[in-house]
Amino acid sequence: AQTVTQSQPEMSVQEAETVTLSCTYDTSENNYYLFWYKQPPSRQMILVIRQEAYKQQNATENRFSVNFQKAAKSFSLKISDSQLGDTAMYFCAFMKSFEISNFGNEKLTFGTGTRLTIIP
Amino acid sequence: DVKVTQSSRYLVKRTGEKVFLECVQDMDHENMFWYRQDPGLGLRLIYFSYDVKMKEKGDIPEGYSVSREKKERFSLILESASTNQTSMYLCASRYRGVTTYEQYFGPGTRLTVT
Numbered sequence: 001a002q003t004v005t006q007s008q009p010e011m012s013v014q015e016a017e018t019v020t021l022s023c024t025y026d027t028s029e030n031n032y033y034l035f036w037y038k039q040p041p042s043r044q045m046i047l048v049i050r051q052e053a054y055k056q057q058n059a060t061e062n063r064f065s066v067n068f069q070k071a072a073k074s075f076s077l078k079i080s081d082s083q084l085g086d087t088a089m090y091f092c093a094f095m096k097s098f099e100i101s102n103f104g105n106e107k108l109t110f111g112t113g114t115r116l117t118i119i120p
Numbered sequence: 121d122v123k124v125t126q127s128s129r130y131l132v133k134r135t136g137e138k139v140f141l142e143c144v145q146d147m148d149h150e151n152m153f154w155y156r157q158d159p160g161l162g163l164r165l166i167y168f169s170y171d172v173k174m175k176e177k178g179d180i181p182e183g184y185s186v187s188r189e190k191k192e193r194f195s196l197i198l199e200s201a202s203t204n205q206t207s208m209y210l211c212a213s214r215y216r217g218v219t220t221y222e223q224y225f226g227p228g229t230r231l232t233v234t
Contacts, residue, residue, distance in 0.1 A: 004162075035221075043227070044225050044226065045210065045225040047223070050222075091162060095221065098221075105170045113162050
């Protein structure tokens with residue numbers, strides 16, 4: 001079974017600063033996906049960024065980037081030039097890669113979340 | 121845009137009542153999920169459905185059941201609500217396949233059992 005650990009329950013940072021959210025995971029799988037999901041206050045959870053384990057290059061999406069260290073089983077999220085709209089709960093999640101034998105029924109395993117507050 | 125909707129944003133029920141939470145998605149997704157979200161515990165999977173009338177238990181199925189009679193609709197049922205089922209319930213859906221991975225979430229239902 002996979003586990004995902006987010007050791008920072010809460011963080012806060014000044015607007016325009018850079019912040020890094022930590023995530024570690026444990027798995028015996030070699031092929032998998034890692035995700036960061038964002039849940040703004042009273043709004044729907046959305047996907048921020050994903051990383052395929054077989055890719056060495058770290059994923060980036062505008063101001064969001066990850067530092068993926070496969071050997072260390074670490075997957076941190078960096079938010080650059082933070083904005084007030086970045087205030088949210090952030091969840092790290094793991095999913096095994098699709099296997100034909102499982103018919104694409106892989107499931108996400110979530111961490112406990114980090115509540116990020118951007119201070120004006 | 122994919123849309124996942126849930127029948128209620130807020131719900132208050134009494135202990136022992138039968139509670140129905142409904143979820144509807146409009147993107148013809150095969151897979152649908154029900155999660156429970158509690159502070160400090162993250163999201164925990166209650167049940168999962170990969171096709172009409174097909175279901176699979178998640179990590180915390182006790183006290184819950186589900187129904188999927190149509191592809192777009194996935195219902196979570198609390199047969200006899202208890203106070204420890206007070207929580208935020210999130211529905212999600214996703215295509216089933218080798219090239220898709222993004223799950224789309226509903227807005228959540230905050231259930232209070234008194």
